[in-house]
Amino acid sequence: MNTFILGLIVVAYLLSLAYLGFLGYKKTTSASDYLVGARQMNPIVMALSYGATFISASAIVGFGGVAAAFGMGIQWLCFLNMFIGVVIAFIFFGLRTRRMGAKLNVSTFPQLLGRHFRSRNIQVFIAAVIFIGMPLYAAVVMKGGAVFIEQIFQIDFNISLLIFTLVIAAYVIAGGMKGVMYTDALQAVIMFGCMLFLLFSLYQVLDMNFTEANKELTAIAPLVPEKFKALGHQGWTAMPVTGSPQWYSLVTSLILGVGIGCLAQPQLVVRFMTVESSKQLNRGVFIGCFFLIITIGAIYHAGALSNLFFLKTEGAVATEYVYAQFTIPYDGGFRRFRYYGTYKPRSRDKLTNVIRLGVLFSILVSYIICYMLPHDIIARGTSIFMGICAAAFLPAYFCIGYL
Secondary structure (H helix, E strand, O other): OOHHHHHHHHHHHHHHHHHHHHHHHHOOOOHHHHHHHHHOOOHHHHHHHHHHHHHHHHHHHHHHHHHHHHOHHHHHHHHHHHHHHHHHHHHHHHHHHHHHHHHHOOOOHHHHHHHHOOOHHHHHHHHHHHHHHHHHHHHHHHHHHHHHHHHHHOOOHHHHHHHHHHHHHHHHHHHHHHHHHHHHHHHHHHHHHHHHHHHHHHHHHHOOOHHHHHHHHHHOHHHOOHHHHOOOOOOOOOOOOOOOHHHHHHHHHHHHHHHHHHHHOHHHHHHHHHOOOHHHHHHHHHHHHHHHHHHHHHHHHHHHHHHHHHHHHOOOOHHHHHHHHHOOOOOOOHHHOOOOOOOOOOOOOHHHHHHHHHHHHHHHHHHHHHHHOOHHHHHHHHHHHHHHHHHHHHHHHHHHHHO
16 A cells, blocks of 8 residues: 555544544533433444444554464453453443433443442542543553554654544544544444454465464464563463463453453443433444454454464564564563544533543643553553452442442
8 A cells, every 4th residue: 555545544534533523522512411422322333432442552552462472362351351341241230330320410430439329438539540540541542552653654653642642632622422432433443344454464465264374373382482481381372381470461460350350441331321221222232242352353363373474574473573673671471562543612511611621631641641651561551450440440330230
């Protein structure tokens, strides 16, 4: 693809985001519109937005790199993402969250827990954790997006981060939840198509079918770097040795940490409150499952197969090649893998503008933090944030519907 065609695609994409953000802005006249889409979002848009928010740049860039390092074992996380992140989340948590959110007239996760337990302290605690943790997580996602732009367009990281931040800030601040969910839905469709294209293109480059590629990936197990073998790595189609350092990193931090931690993600929970009825919420289950299992599965599969790609094109497996190229410090954990969404407005609720200022402040803080984070933080930072959410929020969130 030449530069001109790529440029046209990028311009069309940015114009689409601008239009959808403006559409959200026109339809946002109150705090309820801004925070939960007036509880009248289309269930298909909600499901696609949920999936796009679930994945983000951390899955594509960070966990794609982790798959290249750990291999197919990371696919267990794909299963948990679908089963716990969609089926359990929608059916056992989402339905109660939607009903309770409407009954208590709340628009945020801290409000939901605080009013349910009639505790101002709980609400303040949840809000404080989100206030501190969310800019850190947002910085990790921004890092992933900026690295992706840097590698694709071969531009300076500082410029790619600035572009990425400005694009996000424009439709998030102006369009609120409606603008975010409209653009999420578009980006979900794009991600779905691109991940399938990436996977099938990889098979074409390798000149192998699914079975042949996986057999070959199994056959190159002896090429696992010695430093990885010492930590329990047994090849890219096998789990690490049970009880080894790599096994604990893969199973506890990644598969269980992210797989269970996704249940109590504030940015995901609030999407349950954006639809009008439980029937509409149920419609999103199949869409969410189908989107996640295909998209995430393709990302992780392509990440593992990248070892064959690098072996064919560079003469070394991906982990060995990247380590040699970037001289990443090796510390025994997964942090060593550096892999690098003129109009005259109507009168609006003043609270909405206050919220916009708060969002702007959070984006600026995340932008600054992003410069302080190393490139290899993407997958690790995501798992840490989800672990914190599970530990801090999940017990209380579970009690909402069952105690």
